[in-house]
Amino acid sequence: xxxxxxxxxxxxxxxxxxxxxxxxxxxxxxxxxxxxxxxxxxxxxxxxxxxxxxxxxxxxxxxxxxxxxxxxxxxxxxxxxxxxxxxxxxxxxxxxxxxxxxxxxxxxxxxxxxxxxxxxxxxxxxxxxxxxxxxxxxxxxxxxxxxxxxxxxxxxxxxxxxxxxxxxxxxxxxxxxxxxxxxxxxxxxxxxxxxxxxxxxxxxxxxxxxxxxxxxxxxxxxxxxxxxxxxxxxxxxxxxxxxxxxxxxxxxxxxxxxxxxxxxxxxxxxxxxxxxxxxxxxxxxxxxxxxxxxxxxxxxxxxxxxxxxxxxxxxxxxxxxxxxxxxxxxxxxxxxxxxxxxxxxxxxxxxxxxxxxxxxxxxxxxxxxxxxxxxxxxxxxx
Amino acid sequence: xxxxxxxxxxxxxxxxxxxxxxxxxxxxxxxxxxxxxxxxxxxxxxxxxxxxxxxxxxxxxxxxxxxxxxxxxxxxxxxxxxxxxxxxxxxxxxxxxxxxxxxxxxxxxxxxxxxxxxxxxxxxxxxxxxxxxxxxxxxxxxxxxxxxxxxxxxxxxxxxxxxxxxxxxxxxxxxxxxxxxxxxxxxxxxxxxxxxxxxxxxxxxxxxxxxxxxxxxxxxxxxxxxxxxxxxxxxxxxxxxxxxxxxxxxxxxxxxxxxxxxxxxxxxxxxxxxxxxxxxxxxxxxxxxxxxxxxxxxxxxxxxxxxxxxxxxxxxxxxxxxxxxxxxxxxxxxxxxxxxxxxxxxxxxxxxxxxxxxxxxxxxxxxxxxxxxxxxxxxxxxxxxxxxxxxxxxxxxxxxxxxxxxxxxxxxxxxxxxxxxxxxxxxxxxxxxxxxxxxxx
Numbered sequence: 074x075x076x077x078x079x080x081x082x083x084x085x086x087x088x089x090x091x092x093x094x095x096x097x098x099x100x101x102x103x104x105x106x107x108x109x110x111x112x113x114x115x116x117x118x119x120x121x122x123x124x125x126x127x128x129x130x131x132x133x134x135x136x137x138x139x140x141x142x143x144x145x146x147x148x149x150x151x152x153x154x155x156x157x158x159x160x161x162x163x164x165x166x167x168x169x170x171x172x173x174x175x176x177x178x179x180x181x182x183x184x185x186x187x188x189x190x191x192x193x194x195x196x197x198x199x200x201x202x203x204x205x206x207x208x209x210x211x212x213x214x215x216x217x218x219x220x221x222x223x224x225x226x227x228x229x230x231x232x233x234x235x236x237x238x239x240x241x242x243x244x245x246x247x248x249x250x251x252x253x254x255x256x257x258x259x260x261x262x263x264x265x266x267x268x269x270x271x272x273x274x275x276x277x278x279x280x281x282x283x284x285x286x287x288x289x290x291x292x293x294x295x296x297x298x299x300x301x302x303x304x305x306x307x308x309x310x311x312x313x314x315x316x317x318x319x320x321x322x323x324x325x326x327x328x329x330x331x332x333x334x335x336x337x338x339x340x341x342x343x344x345x346x347x348x349x350x351x352x353x354x355x356x357x358x359x360x361x362x363x364x365x366x367x368x369x370x371x372x373x374x375x376x377x378x379x380x381x382x383x384x385x386x387x388x389x390x391x392x393x394x395x396x397x398x399x400x401x402x403x404x405x406x407x408x409x410x411x412x413x414x415x416x417x418x419x420x421x422x423x424x425x426x427x428x429x430x431x432x433x434x435x436x437x438x439x440x441x442x443x444x445x446x447x448x449x450x451x452x453x454x455x
Numbered sequence: 456x457x458x459x460x461x462x463x464x465x466x467x468x469x470x471x472x473x474x475x476x477x478x479x480x481x482x483x484x485x486x487x488x489x490x491x492x493x494x495x496x497x498x499x500x501x502x503x504x505x506x507x508x509x510x511x512x513x514x515x516x517x518x519x520x521x522x523x524x525x526x527x528x529x530x531x532x533x534x535x536x537x538x539x540x541x542x543x544x545x546x547x548x549x550x551x552x553x554x555x556x557x558x559x560x561x562x563x564x565x566x567x568x569x570x571x572x573x574x575x576x577x578x579x580x581x582x583x584x585x586x587x588x589x590x591x592x593x594x595x596x597x598x599x600x601x602x603x604x605x606x607x608x609x610x611x612x613x614x615x616x617x618x619x620x621x622x623x624x625x626x627x628x629x630x631x632x633x634x635x636x637x638x639x640x641x642x643x644x645x646x647x648x649x650x651x652x653x654x655x656x657x658x659x660x661x662x663x664x665x666x667x668x669x670x671x672x673x674x675x676x677x678x679x680x681x682x683x684x685x686x687x688x689x690x691x692x693x694x695x696x697x698x699x700x701x702x703x704x705x706x707x708x709x710x711x712x713x714x715x716x717x718x719x720x721x722x723x724x725x726x727x728x729x730x731x732x733x734x735x736x737x738x739x740x741x742x743x744x745x746x747x748x749x750x751x752x753x754x755x756x757x758x759x760x761x762x763x764x765x766x767x768x769x770x771x772x773x774x775x776x777x778x779x780x781x782x783x784x785x786x787x788x789x790x791x792x793x794x795x796x797x798x799x800x801x802x803x804x805x806x807x808x809x810x811x812x813x814x815x816x817x818x819x820x821x822x823x824x825x826x827x828x829x830x831x832x833x834x835x836x837x838x839x840x841x842x843x844x845x846x847x848x849x850x851x852x853x854x855x856x857x858x859x860x861x862x863x864x865x866x867x868x869x870x871x872x873x874x875x876x877x878x879x880x881x882x883x884x885x886x887x888x889x890x891x892x893x894x895x896x
Contacts, residue, residue, distance in 0.1 A: 355876060361887055379883075380878075381844075382878070
């Protein structure tokens with residue numbers, strides 16, 4: 074088995090394949106969690122999802138985190154906490170009520186807070202906040218910690234700094250797949266491409282994915298203030314921002330989806346922008362606007378200091394759904410990419426499901442909405 | 456799109472010490488519109504650090520004071536009004552320089568064509584078991600405190616380390632009537648006659664050193680050369696330093712404050728390294744090469760000339776004979792103070808020694824990470840190992856972490872624990888948050 078990409082999806086695939094007794098090689102162009110997995114906000118969350126395949130997947134993803142934490146694999150790495158969605162004006166409140174109704178229709182347990190109850194439950198939020206909806210049973214995990222744990226538990230040594238230059242079937246018609254790398258051709262019974270933004274070009278899926286940058290901010294420690302929040306605060310504008318992208322995906326503008334996440338360390342992680350770009354720089358304009366929104370929502374943040382800013386590039390798809398499954402015409406070539414902002418939540422789950430596919434079993438999660446065949450393919454064999 | 460910048464100028468000079476002031480003067484004389492910013496409440500840098508809030512100067516009427524007032528006169532003559540209490544945070548990805556105006560409580564953006572970074576040197580302090588304890592400070596930091604307050608700190612001081620600054624601090628303490636308990640020196644200049652002879656070529660320096668030594672000696676501060684500190688512990692509310700001499704014999708010295716110093720090096724931390732995207736970025740003075748004040752002033756002027764040439768599209772070369780001269784001085788001083796024994800450096804430190812003081816990460820934790828079969832990279836050492844991830848963001852530990860990585864894994868190519876993102880210093884959210892909040896573009 075060859076897995077290309079040591080982000081969270083590749084690491085999880087490597088772990089679940091190894092656990093089944095397969096001999097796995099994990100090939101990575103840079104280093105583990107070097108791209109999006111190492112710059113993610115770490116949300117293991119369903120709160121912003123609408124009913125549909127992504128919500129189903131997110132719920133299964135969260136359940137797997139819980140199970141792996143109990144099993145010991147993720148011990149100490151999964152922080153269970155709710156997401157609190159907040160509406161700051163009438164328009165947002167309407168949108169939130171609508172969204173909450175959709176979540177409730179899927180049987181999710183929600184708590185609504187208004188007026189005095191809201192003030193008591195969320196003493197740190199600004200008085201203008203009208204409505205809060207708490208989505209329980211969610212959590213937070215740090216991508217690079219999960220990746221490290223998965224790789225260590227798999228017993229596989231990552232082949233670092235090995236770029237994959239191309240793919241194709243073996244000449245002998247055996248059905249095996251060959252991976253061309255800078256260090257030579259690697260043959261395998263199965264090849265799994267989990268190379269994030271690099272996957273589409275390798276697989277001959279031009280334009281199926283696009284980079285979407287996010288800038289984030291980390292504060293100094295403030296354990297008392299962090300403890301005053303029951304979980305992460307998510308501005309409802311996050312939902313409106315997602316809507317906007319669905320309407321005009323080719324737009325080049327910048328959107329802000331504010332999430333204020335209190336970390337285990339007592340620090341706050343504040344994110345993030347959604348920009349149609351693929352660089353990882355930070356600009357004052359974006360960071361200062363993001364922080365202004367954060368302070369408006371939670372005024373006490375103003376007295377904390379920023380110690381670090383960073384940025385990551387999500388791999389988004391044209392239709393907002395990830396690309397997971399067998400490549401049409403290539404029995405032994407599988408792909409798992411395009412998770413945009415859900416890689417941390419879905420990575421372990423998808424790794425488990427890919428391992429099932431490789432083993433010839435039926436997947437537990439219905440992966441047909443994510444099938445790569447929905448995109449136009451370009452021949453892989455030049 | 457971005458809002459317009461708060462400040463627009465031809466050149467931004469960061470740092471109001473000798474190099475920065477000299478650079479600002481020369482840029483102005485060349486007809487450029489210059490902004491000079493200084494993070495402290497007053498210009499002066501480390502060498503010309505000014506007394507704060509009505510305190511009296513420690514060395515009034517000296518050659519030092521006269522040189523500084525000459526530089527200030529030049530600055531006034533050039534018409535530069537410096538901005539004090541402005542901390543440089545870096546250059547953002549859109550090419551805007553960012554300043555934290557600590558008095559105004561706002562981050563100011565600067566659109567400029569050139570940045571001259573003249574932020575001086577930083578003190579080298581090597582980790583030692585117990586150096587994270589309260590009461591352990593740096594000798595240079597203590598010297599700055601004395602220059603600003605005009606007073607000695609409360610409690611007895613033990614000075615430990617390597618290089619001439621330790622003696623200068625002992626002389627300052629003696630001058631204030633509060634002599635240090637002792638100065639522990641890893642080198643032994645008395646046993647380096649050839650270097651001492653070469654010192655004779657620099658009479659000004661010899662006179663200054665002799666004066667400091669005489670004052671320290673007269674105050675009864677012992678100078679324990681060829682010795683090193685092995686551990687610091689806390690006992691009955693005081694610090695207990697274990698000292699080992701050149702023959703391996705140990706003794707213990709009690710003090711309220713232990714001031715460490717292992718030399719100085721250029722400050723490059725979190726600063727834009729070079730010219731990029733059309734923005735000219737030059738480094739000047741001790742932050743380019745730590746050679747002291749007279750070299751810094753000369754290099755500041757030379758950097759300004761280089762910037763003017765670059766901005767007019769001409770080729771440019773830095774030329775300053777004084778820099779070459781001071782490089783020779785520093786070479787002589789380095790051989791004079793070369794440590795008597797090789798104590799194994801960082802590689803010899805016990806596992807429990809704290810390496811990152813912000814997050815309490817130890818030498819042993821880094822060693823464990825480095826001896827895993829998977830050769831972790833710099834980014835993983837930071838993210839997973841939590842080295843350089845605290846409030847200082849590696850300002851105080853990155854070099855030591857780097858050195859230990861090289862010592863444990865000499866074969867691997869050294870990957871720097873990079874710190875190329877703004878903010879170079881922690882900055883208040885209230886100062887950084889925009890007046891208007893996020894909006895869709």
